[in-house]
Amino acid sequence: MTIDVSAPLSVGAVAKRTGVTIATVHHYEAKGLIAGWRNAGNQRQYSRDVLRKIAIIKIAQRAGIPLGAIKKALDELPSSRALTAKDWTRLSTQWRDMLNERIRYLSQLRDELDGCIGCGCLSMADCPLRNPGDRLGQAGKGAVLLGAGNKMPSAE
Secondary structure: OOOOOOOOEEHHHHHHHHOOOHHHHHHHHHOOOOOOEEOOOOOEEEOOHHHHHHHHHHHHHHOOOOHHHHHHHHHOOOOOOOOOHHHHHHHHHHHHHHHHHHHHHHHHHHHHHHHOOOOOOOOOOOOOOOOHHHHHHHHOOOOOOOOOOOOOOOOO
16 A cells, blocks of 8 residues: 555544644644645544644644744745754744743742742842842832742743
């Protein structure tokens, strides 16, 4: 039995081959990460290059890359052909700095977590995570700043 590599795949076949749900395939398409078309029977069809794209999307998501950043990176690549090893190198290079910054942030958080009890610290003057050097003390009393400023770096 030979496989026609030019034959389009149904949404079910894409889901089965990539290990994602049919709903996920539809979600990726709705977000503009992959593209398909409808055949004469009004069924969704996809070219086989979508399999590699979904594999890259899954790897990127596993690394914590948000879908918006994945879409932005994929939009910079040609959509007329399957992604290549050179394309993957380009994508991974773009994401490396962001991942390194997130790793640095999480390492700092891990290392400083023992002295932190979260929002409402007992020591507003000494919190290395939320208020290093009591810089917020000049802005007033209480929880002057919650969440902003010391957030985990994002890709967007």
